Amino acid sequence: MTIQLPGADGVLKAYSPRTEPLALTTGAPFTSRTVFSAAHVVADPFADVSPDSPAAVDWDATLAFRRHLWSHGLGVAEAMDTAQRGMGLDWAGAAELIRRSAAEAKAVGGLIACGVGTDQLSATEIGYPYSLDEIRTAYEEQLALVEQAGSQAILMASRALAAVAKSPEDYLEVYGHLLRQSAEPVILHWLGPMFDPALEGYWGSTDLDAATHTFLEVIAAHPDKVDGIKVSLLDAQREIDIRRRLPRGVRCYTGDDFNYPELIAGDDQGFSHALLGIFDPLGPLAAEAVRVLDTGNTDGFRELLDPTVELSRHLFQTPTRFYKTGVVFLAWLSGHQEHFAMVGGLQSARSLPHFARAYELADGLGLFPDPALAETRMKTLLSLYGVTQ
Template identity: 55%
Template sequence: MAKLYLPASDRSLELYTTTGTPIVLKRRRASDFSRVAYAAAHVVADPLADNDPWLTPAIDWDRTLAFRHRLWDLGLGVAEAMDTAQRGMGLGWLEAQELIRRALSEAQSRPDALIACGAGTDHLLPSPDTTLVDVIAAYQEQIGFVERLGGRIILMASRALAVCAKGPEDYLKVYDRILSQARQPVVIHWLGEMFDPALAGYWGSADHWAAMDTCLAAIKTHPDKVDGIKVSLLSKEKEIAMRARLPAGVRMYTGDDFNYAELIAGDEDGHSDALLGIFDAIAPAASLALAELGNGKTDTFFELLEPTVPLSRHIFKAPTRFYKTGIVFLAYLNGLQDHFRMIGGQESTRSLLHLAELFRLADKARVLSDPEDAAARISRLLAAQGIH
């Protein structure tokens, strides 16, 4: 139990006492779970690098890779070089290549390590002159890089395609070409505009239901080349509806950081597997909950995961694209990194009030590994801002 003063919305400081009992860490394997579960992992910035954070990322490779081992130790897979790793918001393709290369090398030392890597077109700067041929070539370059290293592909949505596509048929042309050439089944990632405004109208329509028809058509053209679809629309109704329409053998990987508990548990009509950024932040709780679900203890699964949902909704609140700040802040609170710095200077995207509420919700969700140390860490941060 720790006591500390946290800022409140009325600009006062209120005494807060922690109540959460930390979840005990236990080594697990992916085979312990009845669901496939990936955590989209963040990168740890190097705070002592002599760089310009807004222009040049500097990564602490030791801490970044150690975090991946922590996820594997808990039985979770690593979704590498995704938006949680600040892909497109500080992490460029050059740095992503190094991250993918290092992570795949680490995974080779562990036969139980589950990993898949993001491949997209983010090295292609969208412009009015961008063509479908350019987009296909960009996808091929990144996919080829990952495949040459023996990695599995998460096919990321393309900002360049969103710019140059004239309608659904152009998306179908690109995905038909890319999927037909894939060496092994990929995970398609439909990232909604709440996560990346540049992807508004993806699949050729601003109407998600119409866009869903196009996405499903792309999958049904090559179902043998699609392991699953990760849907990040923050709508359980749309995910459930799409899940019911997937070809046999194609997984639905929930990307719904608002409703993941009930979607993973599922019902008599089916369930979702998981590829979630929030699993980076709540890995111990997610690991234990998935193990309990695998043992048929659905009630315990919900008892563990439901308290994390308010925390996740807070971290992913609008503007949702700034959720990475909360993910990294929780890693700092839990001693998984010694500082609260991010590549691109992204630690500045959330307010101190937001971070204070995150602390309260993390305590209630039992995801502070050492509440006293976490209290000391946030108190130091607040003091540095003149709040004490």
């Protein structure tokens, strides 16, 4: 059996899907790495909303997907950009997501960390007309909610702070204030402009060396309040350089969806843990690879995870911020949700050839628990675009 898929050149070609999934099972907790998957949200497809409406979330399906990740030993990084934070999911929706997911994590014994930002402060026609005090207050509100929910906090990059800060000292002041009052060590998240153009010049400079200096200065001033950092710059060497300069006890969680196998595997001077959006669709396979790494078998780890990089680079191709569309598409094909709808209507953000290639790559890896279901759903999507089989 074959399926006709459109290529990047618009020409249909025959593809023969595999008939059996990769054999993967749940297993023991990880021992060598701490691994989070940033998880997507499932939209309510029956809600009568527009792209500008508050997100309508299918809570049952959203929490079921988190239980799926936990069952394989992965932690859940909640209310991050993978959950369309700032791209369809507003603070009110994120707050509800945090409360529900943190309660679910407590019930099942799952590892969770939740995003803390300033998205109560929306942009206006004149930009972000806020003071540093207002930005600190917004951060404080979200930090309090996350801590009250019983979750570890991830201090995310703030669009408002990027717009309002006048110098690196403004970042040092805001982050220093937050770290001094945090109840437990947090994860600091440096999200690059390829993921969110509004974060250009974060840490006070478009020069990455200067920005890195400020970032490390924040950590050095409060090492007891920083569990780790997540670096999402898609620059493996810069991550390695930062990793080697961290204070003892501060972890590096790779957020590099282009180079994660080599960064997690590490070198003779250290390694990265992981907090990755690509581990949403790769969850069971990623977990299997980390358990192999736990045995000291780095080659076996790379043999499992290296072949997934082509899919990840495809999903995260420019414009990178729309990678969420491919993640949710694969969740639908995998049977984790009954529809391909997204909050904010973001299912329209990628082309049919993009979806076709994502299907082909994921199928080749054996990611679909039911390959026949994935094929049927892919054919359904193709038919909506006028492709007959």
